Amino acid sequence: MSSKSSGLLFYIVSRILLIIPMLLILLTLIFIILRVLPGDPVYFIVSPQAGEHIIEQTRHELGLDRPIWEQYVSYLMGVFRGDLGKSYITKDNVWSIIGRHLPITIELATCGLFVAAFLGISFGTFAAYKSKSWFGVFNTILSTIAYTMPVFWFGMILQILFAIQFRVLPATGILDTSLSITRITGLPALDALITGNMRAFVDHVARLILPSITLGFFISGNINRMTHSNVLKALNEDYVRAARARGIKERVILFKYALKNSLIPVITLLGMNFARMLSGSVLTETVFSIPGMGSLLVNSIFRRDYPLVQGIIVVYALLISIVTLIIDIIYAYIDPRIRL
Amino acid sequence: MEDIITTINVKKYFPIKMNFLQYLITRKREYIKAVDGISFSLRKGETFTLVGESGSGKSTIGKLLIKSLELTDGKMIFEGKDITRVKGNELKALRRKMQIVFQDPYSSLNPTMKIGDTIERPLKIHKICQKRKIKEKALEMLENIGLSPAEDFYEKYPWQLSGGQRQRVAIARAIIICPEFVVLDEPVSMIDVSLRTLILDLLIKLKQQYDLTYLFITHDLAIASYISNTIATMYLGKIIELGSKKEVLASPKHPYTKALLSAVPIPNPKMKRKKIIPKGEIPNPINPPTGCRFHPRCNYAEEICGKKEPELVEVSKDHKVACHLC
Amino acid sequence: MKLLDIKNLRVYYFSEEGVVKAVDGVSLSLNKGETLGVVGESGCGKSTLGLSVLRLVPYPGKMVSGKIFYNGIDLLSLSDEEVRKLRGKEIAMIFQNPDVSLNPIMNIKEHLVEAILTHEEIDEREAVEKTEEILGKVGIPKNRINDYPHQFSGGMKQRIMIALALLLNPKLIIADEPTSSLDVLIQAKTLELLRNLKEEYGLSLILITHDFGVVFEESDRIAVMYAGHIIEIAKNTELYDKPLHPYTQALIKAVPTVTPEEQKLNYILGMPPSLLTPPKGCRFYARCKYAREICKFKEPKTATVGREHIVKCHLY
Secondary structure: HHHHHHHHHHHHHHHHHHHHHHHHHHHHHHHHHHHHHHOOOOOHHHOOOOHHHHHHHHHHHHHHOHHHHHHHHHHHHHHHOOOOOEEOOOOOEHHHHHHHHHHHHHHHHHHHHHHHHHHHHHHHHHHHHOOHHHHHHHHHHHHHHHHHOOOOHHHHHHHHHHHHOOOOOOOOOOOOOOOOOOOOOOOHHHHHHHOHHHHHHHHHHHHHHHHHHHHHHHHHHHHHHHHHHHHHHHOOOOOHHHHHHHOOOHHHHHHEEEEEEHHHHHHHHHHHHHHHHHHHHHHHHHHHOOOOHHHHHHHHOOOOOOOHHHHHHHHHHHHHHHHHHHHHHHHHOOOOOOOO | OOOOEEEEEEEEEEEEEHHHHHHHHHHOOEEEEEEEEEEEEEEOOOOOEEEOOOOOOOHHHHHOOOOOOOOOOOEEOOOOEOOOOOOHHHHHHHHEEEEEEEOOOOOOOOOOHHHHHHHHHHHHOOOOOHHHHHHHHHHHHHOOOOOOOHHHHHOHHHHHHHHHHHHHHHHHHHHHOOOOOOEEEOOOOOOOOHHHHHHHHHHHHHEEEEOOOEEEEEEEHHHHHHOEEEEEEEEEOOEEEEEEHHHHHHOOOHHHHHHHHHOOOOOOOOOOOOOOOOOOOOOOOOOHHHHHHHOOHHHOOOHHHHHOOOOOOEEOOOOEEEEOOO | OOOEEEEEEEEEEEOEEEEEEEEEEEEEEOOOOOOOEEEOOOOOOHHHHHHHHHOOOOOOOEEEEEEEOOOOEHHHOOHHHHHHHHEOOEEEEEEEOHOHHHHHHHHOOHOOOOOHHOOOOHHHHHHHHHHHHHHHOOOHHHHHOOOOOHHOOHHEEEEHHHHHOOOOOOEEEEEEEEOOOOOHHHHHHHHHHHHHHHHHHOEEEEEEEHHHHHHHOHHHHEEEOOOOOEEEEHHHHHHHHOOOOOHHHOOOHHOOOOOOOOOOOOOOOOOOOOOOOOOOOOOOHHOOOOOOHHHHOOOOEEEEEOEEEEEEOOOO
């Protein structure tokens, strides 16, 4: 066991060290792309009709009159000191802007992940168990739809159905305008619970349902297919046949032998899907007008708010690295054969 | 008879995969010592059989001899020439003279190629004969290995053939370019009992026809006793006994060879023997036991066995053993 | 007294290419305390026969007709749940490849304890004690009880499989090629262990194998299978001295043995027929050197020659 945990420590340290060059490449790329993109950030702050010297002065204040390489170096230095700079538009610190939006996206992503895992794993397992029945065929169609449909389209269909047609759920936003939540942790649902604000909690949760289903259904397609094929494969393994020959109950065989063994790759898939989840949340947040990281990213790109875009990308990259690392560690502990 | 191939103290170590950081900290590479100092010669025209359990290193030797693995240490001489570090065109010319047949006829043939193409390919690669004679030669070969009518088999795909027929194709593919030396790595262990002898007899026939020398690798002593001229027993990367078939089978000397021979089930209910089974299992080839590698499992082990590694020495004509007590 | 009695069993696989008649009218019985060897080449239906006794024939296989009596109970008339309760408790099975027969994410203790608690109402502590006892019998040390399958060698895994099979004191064990993936020394050790435990527990054993050496060393009686049929059954020495069926005769002469002398061996030309479209007459007809006109058109009946020597051939 000790060799396993020391191996694990090595693994974690080397993975964390690898994040540094990855961030460097990513930041360089995004830095170049933003500057190649047409549109001058200055004109999003002052009107193009303003006087020449006002424009020049703004440009100077933002540091955009310095040579590109100088901007690049000073930005990188800032990042490695932990300073992401200030937003061009609001002049707020990028960290504090992200701090306001990130918890909302985390809340949405977590709910989406649960929906995806629940839908994908339960449907996939059942379809594998009943692969010779109509449910198998139905599930194949369902997972293909989930995998291929455009997220914003599905989101709008849900809005039309549940918010406009049946009026059972609110269509947009995260909270009714008449309500407010005192900010403690930043996660609205948690804050509402802590402060005992039940009305706000119920309203907020109701508004999370459609976006979570949209995002979760989108991700579930992948998980569904993977679970299906893995459980099917596991049910044909020799150790399953041997377990049947010992009289082990079918229920135990399905869950303890087939599903548990299949979940190992499925968990990896969940981790790999985290990136897809973030990109899915950009679209979901836009459709449902949710003030999370996704809509923040879209807005800041539109306004050529370079520091904010770069900051969001850094946070996304860090999030993905951490999540995949955690998934790998979980993997090592579930599967006794893996020694990292 | 002259020697066709000689190995001198050949070693093959496989490094164990390690994380870069693990390496930085431990600063020690570990190796699987698959083949650990082996010397022997194959006489031209003989069938030299390596027997041993899985993990003894017998397949690794086969791959080393046909140069599909680089040796870690030692020397190899083929037809009087040192081929230890041969490269480039010289290696290609050598490859024509050395061929291998693998155990699994289901994975060793390309499923998208017709049997005819499979057999002709080596002729084309090595440019052995004139273009217009290639097909003629392939058909002749198919007939020779008993796949007739040859025209029919020429057009077939591997999936249309039985395991025994596929293995015959794999043998034909190796032999059609008239090599000098063929490694047969468990060529019949996946073939059904009723057809094994057919394949073995075919191999014997081809050996005479084409003047071949075989290195035959098997875990099955009954098959070894059917086909071999010389038998070498391997244990943990070492040859521990080597001799003519008659010598080794009639009077085995090494306790491990004796155990192997006694353990083979005999298809004759009237021959009951006492089986001598050594204790334990083959140890890890990363850190093999000191001295004689078999001593921790040997019933006769004495003090010296744990201290000094026994040499492979001649005990009688055509019979060498690596054991302190023989 | 007969422990197992299979009567005219037919097991077919309804595959996309057609109906594969893997077991096609097999009758066989097993006496209490006996080791019955079932020997045959790959694809002859011997594994399917073994699986049918536990009703474990996989999809798209089906038991089409026939009866299997275990201790007088017709196994084919039982419900799925009733059969499940018999599996492991009354009849246990050992499979060919121990490397893939254990759940890779469960340790050895979990495997054994789970099997005990499935069939017996005892508390977990007692189950663990029982587990340690049986592992001791197959030579797995106590301190390895929490190890996972990949930490054991192939031979040890097969001993664990034997422990799992013997755990609940079954009366019958079906061993399907139990040693063919093992090296010769480990094979000898495993067979010896199985033989000793069979004596100790008073078991009956069906040993399915392709290896004539193993079958002659271990069995009291031997049944030879060819292309879905049992073509000969006889006592061990009787089969060796007087094989009646031309296939058995040829096969015995085809098996090499360990000897310094020159051996003259036989082989059988051709292949077994496809079980999708088995021939109407004798299935060995195309490869038989004694074949006559009748063999081509009429399936031979089983004849009893002498004491308990059964053969399915027109010559008798």
